[in-house]
Amino acid sequence: MITEHDLTLPLTEAAVRAPRAGDVVYLTGEVFATAGLPTHDRLLGCLDGAESPPFNMAGGALFHLGSLNEDGDDGLPRIVYMNPTTSTRFDAHMPRLIPGLGLRATGGKGGLGADSVRAMAACGCVYLSFLGGGAPILTAAVRRVTGVGWPEMISHYRIVRLEVDRLGPLTVGIDAQGNSLYQQASDTARERRGALLDGLRA
Amino acid sequence: MPITDAMVSEATRTLFSRALRKVPEDTKAALARALETETNETARRTLGLQLESANLAEKLDCFVCSDSGVPTYFVKIGSRADLACDFKAAIRAGYETLVETIDPPLLKHVTNPLTLERSHLGKDIPLVTYDVESGADYVEMVCSPKALGSGRWAALELFTFPSLEQIETFILDVAIKAGAQHCPPVVMGVGIGGSFDHCAGMAKKQTLRPVGEANPDPTLADMEARLFRAVNGLGFGPMGTGGDTTVQAVHVDYACGHGFTPVAVCFNCWINRRTRVRMWGDGRMEWGE
Numbered sequence: 001m002i003t004e005h006d007l008t009l010p011l012t013e014a015a016v017r018a019p020r021a022g023d024v025v026y027l028t029g030e031v032f033a034t035a036g037l038p039t040h041d042r043l044l045g046c047l048d049g050a051e052s053p054p055f056n057m058a059g060g061a062l063f064h065l066g067s068l069n070e071d072g073d074d075g076l077p078r079i080v081y082m083n084p085t086t087s088t089r090f091d092a093h094m095p096r097l098i099p100g101l102g103l104r105a106t107g108g109k110g111g112l113g114a115d116s117v118r119a120m121a122a123c124g125c126v127y128l129s130f131l132g133g134g135a136p137i138l139t140a141a142v143r144r145v146t147g148v149g150w151p152e153m154i155s156h157y158r159i160v161r162l163e164v165d166r167l168g169p170l171t172v173g174i175d176a177q178g179n180s181l182y183q184q185a186s187d188t189a190r191e192r193r194g195a196l197l198d199g200l201r202a
Numbered sequence: 203m204p205i206t207d208a209m210v211s212e213a214t215r216t217l218f219s220r221a222l223r224k225v226p227e228d229t230k231a232a233l234a235r236a237l238e239t240e241t242n243e244t245a246r247r248t249l250g251l252q253l254e255s256a257n258l259a260e261k262l263d264c265f266v267c268s269d270s271g272v273p274t275y276f277v278k279i280g281s282r283a284d285l286a287c288d289f290k291a292a293i294r295a296g297y298e299t300l301v302e303t304i305d306p307p308l309l310k311h312v313t314n315p316l317t318l319e320r321s322h323l324g325k326d327i328p329l330v331t332y333d334v335e336s337g338a339d340y341v342e343m344v345c346s347p348k349a350l351g352s353g354r355w356a357a358l359e360l361f362t363f364p365s366l367e368q369i370e371t372f373i374l375d376v377a378i379k380a381g382a383q384h385c386p387p388v389v390m391g392v393g394i395g396g397s398f399d400h401c402a403g404m405a406k407k408q409t410l411r412p413v414g415e416a417n418p419d420p421t422l423a424d425m426e427a428r429l430f431r432a433v434n435g436l437g438f439g440p441m442g443t444g445g446d447t448t449v450q451a452v453h454v455d456y457a458c459g460h461g462f463t464p465v466a467v468c469f470n471c472w473i474n475r476r477t478r479v480r481m482w483g484d485g486r487m488e489w490g491e
Contacts (some may be wrong), residue, residue: 066268083268132385133473136258181443189436196432
């Protein structure tokens with residue numbers, strides 16, 4: 001049985017401790033999105049004091065979403081399309097960024113590794129799985145762009161702050177109790193490997 | 203009247219643009235079939251969402267995915283085709299026009315591997331593979347925009363006089379390593395034998411075979427069916443959050459070679475971008491998937 005949760009940003013620790021891996025979440029409010037590896041390097045630099053981050057993300061959600069953001073005819077930035085990127089590309093960054101930025105939610109596609117799972121359980125943070133190839137559905141939930149951080153970078157490397165209305169459905173891939181659907185799937189595959197190979201030879 | 207530069211350029215532009223907006227019908231049918239048999243509730247929801255996204259992109263004429271990938275084309279030139287074109291120049295020109303004119307614009311995914319600088323253009327872009335078709339009076343072009351999500355999990359290993367058991371173990375282990383990462387359910391292409399480069403090409407071309415099209419070689423058809431069951435048995439499921447549907451299809455080809463036997467495996471993500479056109483000297487362009 002899948003439970004659905006409607007959550008509003010900014011997120012409290014209690015709000016993100018409630019959903020369990022496999023539940024479905026819809027998000028309303030402001031979220032942050034970027035798909036840039038250099039952006040994640042730069043955010044780590046912010047934690048080391050190299051510069052200030054463009055936004056205070058405490059209690060917020062930083063998602064691994066690539067977007068084409070550009071100035072509209074009215075001069076205001078808009079999102080033309082957005083879609084998740086592979087989160088494991090940021091496995092080396094997220095264990096420090098989750099506590100360092102005070103994130104309550106992160107996400108993208110493909111999950112994160114064991115160090116991030118531990119950081120999420122310790123701090124109270126969930127990983128939300130977005131549909132890869134879900135650009136039409138995900139883009140439709142964007143109401144407006146409320147800020148663009150590091151605009152000198154190429155479009156999908158910038159950090160965009162978006163106001164979203166029921167962004168989702170997003171699957172809780174890793175909950176704040178240390179349960180990861182990705183780890184479970186990987187463990188299952190390794191357990192089944194021997195029997196599946198026997199089956200191939202039958 | 204011959205096949206012209208203008209026709210090849212138009213094919214280059216239109217194939218790429220259509221591939222970004224339209225999930226092939228055979229893939230939509232494969233997802234719908236999986237939806238009927240999938241036992242995991244989250245997986246069923248994800249499959250339903252994938253079909254919804256495919257249909258919405260078609261209806262709204264928008265991109266299914268933000269990663270438009272690197273432009274990759276396969277050109278097959280019929281031995282009886284009437285030609286008056288410079289393929290390399292016409293494809294390059296068509297792609298450059300596409301970059302300037304496509305609506306919505308493309309993100310910069312083309313990457314210089316030495317500097318990590320990103321752009322729309324660069325050395326050897328678009329990536330084009332040429333082949334010939336004996337007796338055909340047409341030119342066929344296939345476009346397969348290749349994104350990072352599924353592209354990075356391809357693998358090739360060289361064996362020496364391997365048993366079938368060793369080959370299939372490698373294939374299953376590549377699927378385990380790719381795990382949840384390549385936006386499943388994917389199309390898995392496998393090449394066995396030949397040389398290093400030929401083997402990789404076979405695997406890639408097998409991802410372009412329509413899902414549901416039977417392999418004419420009964421040995422390979424049997425191998426495909428067994429690998430399909432085995433990879434789906436791993437349990438990664440749609441988007442890797444668990445389930446019975448990790449592959450839409452496993453497609454295998456082989457070539458004879460020496461005793462050193464390469465085995466290559468590569469993937470197309472669930473949207474399985476693939477467009478096709480055949481062109482004749484009388485100006486006809488027959489579009490397909």
